[in-house]
Amino acid sequence: MPDVLQERAGVAVLVCDPAGPPVTTTQEALDLIGGAAFGGAEVVAVPADRLDPRFFSLGTRFAGEIMQKFVNYRLRLVVVGDITRHLADSVALRALVAESNRHGHVWFLPDLAALDARLAAAT
Incomplete structure (x- = not known):
C-alpha cells in the first residue's frame, strides 16, 4: 500500500505506508513534506518504524x-506506533513526547484511532 491521502475527522492526512521507505535523512523528510504539501495534506502520519532509530x-x-x-x-x-522501547531508554525522549503531545505541531500516538480522536477533539 503506498502512502495515501485520507480525510480523517475532517482533516487531510497523508497516512504513510508502514512498508514504505525509511526516513533516514533530512532530505527524505523534505521529500515526504513536499509530497504531502503538494497533495494538500495538513498532517503527515508516519509509522514509528519508518523513522531511523536516530530519531529516538x-x-x-x-x-x-x-x-x-x-x-x-x-x-x-x-x-504513529509503539515507541515504548525507545521511551524506556530515555528520560529526555519521554519529556519530548509529553511536551509535544501537549501542543499541535508534533504528536506521538499509538495508532490511527488515537489520531482520529485527537483530530476530532481539536475541531
Whole structure:
C-alpha cells in the first residue's frame, strides 16, 4: 500500500505506508513534506518504524531537525506506533513526547484511532 491521502475527522492526512521507505535523512523528510504539501495534506502520519532509530536518540539531533522541518512547512507530524522501547531508554525522549503531545505541531500516538480522536477533539 503506498502512502495515501485520507480525510480523517475532517482533516487531510497523508497516512504513510508502514512498508514504505525509511526516513533516514533530512532530505527524505523534505521529500515526504513536499509530497504531502503538494497533495494538500495538513498532517503527515508516519509509522514509528519508518523513522531511523536516530530519531529516538535525541543526542543525534535528528528528531529536532525533522520536527523543525515539519514546523517550518506548517505541517503537523504524527509519529504513529509503539515507541515504548525507545521511551524506556530515555528520560529526555519521554519529556519530548509529553511536551509535544501537549501542543499541535508534533504528536506521538499509538495508532490511527488515537489520531482520529485527537483530530476530532481539536475541531
